[in-house]
Amino acid sequence: xxxxxxxxxxxxxxxxxxxxxxxxxxxxxxxxxxxxxxxxxxxxxxxxxxxxxxxxxxxxxxxxxxxxxxxxxxxxxxxxxxxxxxxxxxxxxxxxxxxxxxxxxxxxxxxxxxxxxxxxxxxxxxxxxxxxxxxxxxxxxxxxxxxxxxxxxxxxxxxxxxxxxxxxxxxxxxxxxxxxxxxxxxxxxxxxxxxxxxxxxxxxxxxxxxxxxxxxxxxxxxxxxxxxxxxxxxxxxxxxxxxxxxxxxxxxxxxxxxxxxxxxxxxxxxxxxxxxxxxxxxxxxxxxxxxxxxxxxxxxxxxxxxxxxxxxxxxxxxxxxxxxxxxxxxxxxxxxxxxxxxxxxxxxxxxxxxxxxxxxxxxxxxxxxxxxxxxxxxxxxxxxxxxxxxxxxxxxxxxxxxxxxxxxxxxxxxxxxxxxxxxxxxxxxxxxxxxxxxxxxxxxxxxxxxxxxxxxxxxxxxxxxxxxxxxxxxxxxxxxxxxxxxxxxxxxxxxxxxxxxxxxxxxxxxxxxxxxxxxxxxxxxxxxxxxxxxxxxxxxxxxxxxxxxxxxxxxxxxxxxxxxxx
Amino acid sequence: xxxxxxxxxxxxxxxxxxxxxxxxxxxxxxxxxxxxxxxxxxxxxxxxxxxxxxxxxxxxxxxxxxxxxxxxxxxxxxxxxxxxxxxxxxxxxxxxxxxxxxxxxxxxxxxxxxxxxxxxxxxxxxxxxxxxxxxxxxxxxxxxxxxxxxxxxxxxxxxxxxxxxxxxxxxxxxxxxxxxxxxxxxxxxxxxxxxxxxxxxxxxxxxxxxxxxxxxxxxxxxxxxxxxxxxxxxxxxxxxxxxxxxxxxxxxxxxxxxxxxxxxxxxxxxxxxxxxxxxxxxxxxxxxxxxxxxxxxxxxxxxxxxxxxxxxxxxxxxxxxxxxxxxxxxxxxxxxxxx
Ligand SMILES: [Zn+2]
Ligand SMILES: [Zn+2]
Numbered sequence: 001x002x003x004x005x006x007x008x009x010x011x012x013x014x015x016x017x018x019x020x021x022x023x024x025x026x027x028x029x030x031x032x033x034x035x036x037x038x039x040x041x042x043x044x045x046x047x048x049x050x051x052x053x054x055x056x057x058x059x060x061x062x063x064x065x066x067x068x069x070x071x072x073x074x075x076x077x078x079x080x081x082x083x084x085x086x087x088x089x090x091x092x093x094x095x096x097x098x099x100x101x102x103x104x105x106x107x108x109x110x111x112x113x114x115x116x117x118x119x120x121x122x123x124x125x126x127x128x129x130x131x132x133x134x135x136x137x138x139x140x141x142x143x144x145x146x147x148x149x150x151x152x153x154x155x156x157x158x159x160x161x162x163x164x165x166x167x168x169x170x171x172x173x174x175x176x177x178x179x180x181x182x183x184x185x186x187x188x189x190x191x192x193x194x195x196x197x198x199x200x201x202x203x204x205x206x207x208x209x210x211x212x213x214x215x216x217x218x219x220x221x222x223x224x225x226x227x228x229x230x231x232x233x234x235x236x237x238x239x240x241x242x243x244x245x246x247x248x249x250x251x252x253x254x255x256x257x258x259x260x261x262x263x264x265x266x267x268x269x270x271x272x273x274x275x276x277x278x279x280x281x282x283x284x285x286x287x288x289x290x291x292x293x294x295x296x297x298x299x300x301x302x303x304x305x306x307x308x309x310x311x312x313x314x315x316x317x318x319x320x321x322x323x324x325x326x327x328x329x330x331x332x333x334x335x336x337x338x339x340x341x342x343x344x345x346x347x348x349x350x351x352x353x354x355x356x357x358x359x360x361x362x363x364x365x366x367x368x369x370x371x372x373x374x375x376x377x378x379x380x381x382x383x384x385x386x387x388x389x390x391x392x393x394x395x396x397x398x399x400x401x402x403x404x405x406x407x408x409x410x411x412x413x414x415x416x417x418x419x420x421x422x423x424x425x426x427x428x429x430x431x432x433x434x435x436x437x438x439x440x441x442x443x444x445x446x447x448x449x450x451x452x453x454x455x456x457x458x459x460x461x462x463x464x465x466x467x468x469x470x471x472x473x474x475x476x477x478x479x480x481x482x483x484x485x486x487x488x489x490x491x492x493x494x495x496x497x498x499x500x501x502x503x504x505x506x507x508x509x510x511x512x513x514x515x516x517x518x519x520x521x522x523x524x525x526x527x528x529x530x531x532x533x534x535x536x537x538x539x540x541x542x543x544x545x546x547x548x549x550x551x552x553x554x555x556x557x558x559x560x561x562x563x564x565x566x
Numbered sequence: 567x568x569x570x571x572x573x574x575x576x577x578x579x580x581x582x583x584x585x586x587x588x589x590x591x592x593x594x595x596x597x598x599x600x601x602x603x604x605x606x607x608x609x610x611x612x613x614x615x616x617x618x619x620x621x622x623x624x625x626x627x628x629x630x631x632x633x634x635x636x637x638x639x640x641x642x643x644x645x646x647x648x649x650x651x652x653x654x655x656x657x658x659x660x661x662x663x664x665x666x667x668x669x670x671x672x673x674x675x676x677x678x679x680x681x682x683x684x685x686x687x688x689x690x691x692x693x694x695x696x697x698x699x700x701x702x703x704x705x706x707x708x709x710x711x712x713x714x715x716x717x718x719x720x721x722x723x724x725x726x727x728x729x730x731x732x733x734x735x736x737x738x739x740x741x742x743x744x745x746x747x748x749x750x751x752x753x754x755x756x757x758x759x760x761x762x763x764x765x766x767x768x769x770x771x772x773x774x775x776x777x778x779x780x781x782x783x784x785x786x787x788x789x790x791x792x793x794x795x796x797x798x799x800x801x802x803x804x805x806x807x808x809x810x811x812x813x814x815x816x817x818x819x820x821x822x823x824x825x826x827x828x829x830x831x832x833x834x835x836x837x838x839x840x841x842x843x844x845x846x847x848x849x850x851x852x853x854x855x856x857x858x859x860x861x862x863x864x865x866x867x868x869x870x871x872x873x874x875x876x877x878x879x880x881x882x883x884x885x886x887x888x889x890x891x892x893x894x895x896x897x898x899x900x901x902x903x904x905x
Contacts (some may be wrong), residue, residue, distance in 0.1 A: 040826055040830060041826070041829055041830065041834075041836065041837070042835060043833055043834070043835050044835070093704070095704055096874070098873070099703070099704065099870065101876060102703060102867070102870045103703050103704060103705045106703055106825070107705055107825050107827070108827055109826075109827065111707065112825065112827075116704075116705040116707070116824065116825075117704055117705060120707070123709075125713060150831060162588070168826075196844055218730075454822075454828070460596075479831075481804070481831065481832060482804070
């Protein structure tokens with residue numbers, strides 16, 4: 001249905017006449033906005049899958065390619081910056097800047113704030129035409145280099161032709177990535193309905209390096225791809241946490257056990273005489289780790305390895321904190337290379353001689369992996385060792401030595417297992433050691449971001465040192481919504497001071513913080529840095545004077561910590 | 567001496583020797599509405615609108631209650647007092663106080679659109695207006711009640727198609743009654759949680775014409791619940807009480823659902839931005855309609871709303887009160903502050 005949007009009177013009348021059927025909005029951005037809404041709000045996997053399948057059934061082919069790209073972390077060209085977007089929103093709404101700021105602070109998402117603030121020109125219930133998703137994305141590319149006035153005109157006119165849901169996704173396209181509850185597995189399952197390709201092949205196709213503006217839907221899901229992308233990684237197979245006694249896994253002989261390393265999961269690809277290193281987050285990290293460049297000459301062509309990216313010296317891993325200092329760095333210095341040499345702990349072989357090996361059993365893959373790695377003498381790549389053990393009790397005992405070995409427990413893999421896609425239960429398990437814990441008191445609180453933007457949910461905790469309280473970590477997760485609300489109301493009633501967004505709180509609430517590791521740090525007042533701190537439980541049974549001391553933390557550092565070299 | 571003073575017991579009219587919505591026990595309490603953060607236990611006598619009395623009796627027990635009608639003038643120690651519809655929940659009133667030609671109006675909680683059950687908000691001209699500000703940011707813009715009702719009805723129908731029970735989370739006083747009217751247009755198979763049932767029964771007994779509902783008890787059979795609509799208060803959300811409805815979908819009716827993250831955070835299947843409070847435009851409209859030259863802003867976004875008023879030529883100040891944290895619903899996140 002075509003409408004003249006200048007004629008507001010007419011629009012209002014039409015709105016009143018519309019029937020009660022839910023809007024269809026005839027494809028384009030509206031269809032996409034609807035999809036994002038369902039994906040963002042539904043709590044059931046089946047509903048999400050159904051929404052995706054519906055979308056792929058109805059949407060324009062070019063739009064589909066973009067949706068696949070967006071949902072796997074690719075971004076369109078950034079045509080305007082957030083400052084411009086905010087400025088224009090303030091102009092259109094005629095609100096003072098500070099009030100925009102307050103609104104943003106409460107909503108926690110810029111795209112949504114703007115969508116909520118803009119005056120409604122078309123209601124969500126109203127049937128209206130919406131342009132295709134690719135139209136906007138191509139337009140962003142066109143106006144990228146043009147005058148600000150051109151951009152302004154395009155953005156404001158676009159807003160006027162959209163309802164609130166469309167404005168939200170439109171703003172999202174401009175401001176950055178869509179983070180919504182769609183796993184790659186789910187997208188693959190939805191796409192599998194439209195092609196005879198196997199799920200693992202689809203997953204492979206949509207990962208890696210491809211350009212959504214030049215790739216067609218046909219090419220992406222073609223049964224015989226014409227172009228070869230040598231960099232393309234395989235989707236990772238992920239393990240489930242073992243939540244029962246390992247004895248229930250049966251005969252130990254059926255299982256291969258390795259240490260669970262505390263680095264970054266990665267894939268090393270050697271194809272076409274080129275080397276590519278991918279992280280599990282599907283980030284191409286080849287340049288970050290110059291050490292790996294030697295692998296280009298050492299690995300046979302047509303090889304894909306799965307393993308852990310981790311700094312190590314003499315086959316012994318260094319603390320994760322050191323890896324972080326490497327990742328954050330733009331230029332790697334000679335000193336970095338000496339102090340934190342990055343190693344690849346290889347544990348699986350996914351491709352050999354350009355042949356996909358994922359459907360061979362682990363035992364066979366491991367054998368070939370060993371044949372490839374063993375002869376190499378470089379410290380840059382090593383085999384992640386297989387732990388020998390005769391019964392599960394022995395393994396449980398060995399597990400107690402995880403921290404000394406720089407590991408966080410075991411990986412238990414069925415020897416007959418194929419290399420699957422995503423998280424599948426049954427064949428691969430992670431058997432992690434219990435976290436370290438410490439009791440402490442909350443002393444600062446800050447409002448959360450995004451979905452928790454209205455509540456004080458980010459806390460700083462302290463241990464005691466004599467009479468003093470020494471802050472040592474922050475944590476944002478681990479409480480139920482109900483508990484967060486309870487703490488939030490405590491914070492509001494017991495704030496002592498306000499420093500910007502931070503409130504100093506009466507030190508009264510005691511929490512048990514769990515963490516995976518501890519390292520010395522001179523950037524922290526307490527002298528320690530924790531790895532993966534989170535709230536384990538609220539110790540309502542404890543009083544603030546019963547918390548742990550700085551001394552306790554230092555002891556933990558001595559026992560479990562790995563000091564950074566100086 | 568101001569006509570109304572802000573004391574540690576609540577809003578006090580020293581001249582009339584009474585309090586409005588006090589949060590500590592006093593001799594004479596005038597009550598805007600029966601939500602538990604405004605109507606508190608322990609005062610010696612209460613004055614409220616006729617419609618509020620049965621609910622106050624249910625919630626606070628037997629006390630000396632005096633009732634008035636809207637626009638009925640009474641005098642308390644020489645101070646002229648009258649109640650005016652606030653449109654928030656059944657019986658909710660703004661309280662107008664006049665002495666020596668000076669007029670103050672205490673809004674309590676209010677909304678300016680007519681929900682068909684709480685009365686139509688009436689602008690009352692005054693010198694000083696004390697307003698709430700629960701949704702005092704421009705991101706809060708409500709859809710028309712008819713549209714939200716339609717959204718809820720469509721959601722119920724979709725659940726019925728898929729063989730799921732629709733569990734609707736709504737406050738026991740206010741939204742529960744509003745939403746029941748909408749539900750009754752699509753199904754007769756309605757169940758309610760005990761907390762809502764009690765209010766429902768009290769209102770029915772007082773002569774309100776509400777849809778017929780059944781109370782969920784331990785004897786309620788699974789077959790009866792299949793495809794039904796259940797209305798429950800926020801405290802029930804996420805509790806084991808809900809398990810009996812499996813398979814079900816949860817829809818929350820709350821103004822906080824306006825922001826996507828809030829619905830996601832509460833892990834609900836549907837959020838309906840339905841509120842018994844005025845949205846941003848409603849607050850501005852109400853403030854302007856009183857013609858007041860001084861506005862005090864209470865519970866909600868008081869800092870933001872009062873700053874905006876000041877910048878737009880209306881003298882305003884924020885006032886700290888103990889409204890907005892209702893113990894009945896418990897600390898159930900955002901929604902607890904909405905009563
Ligand atoms: Zn209130
Ligand atoms: Zn209320």
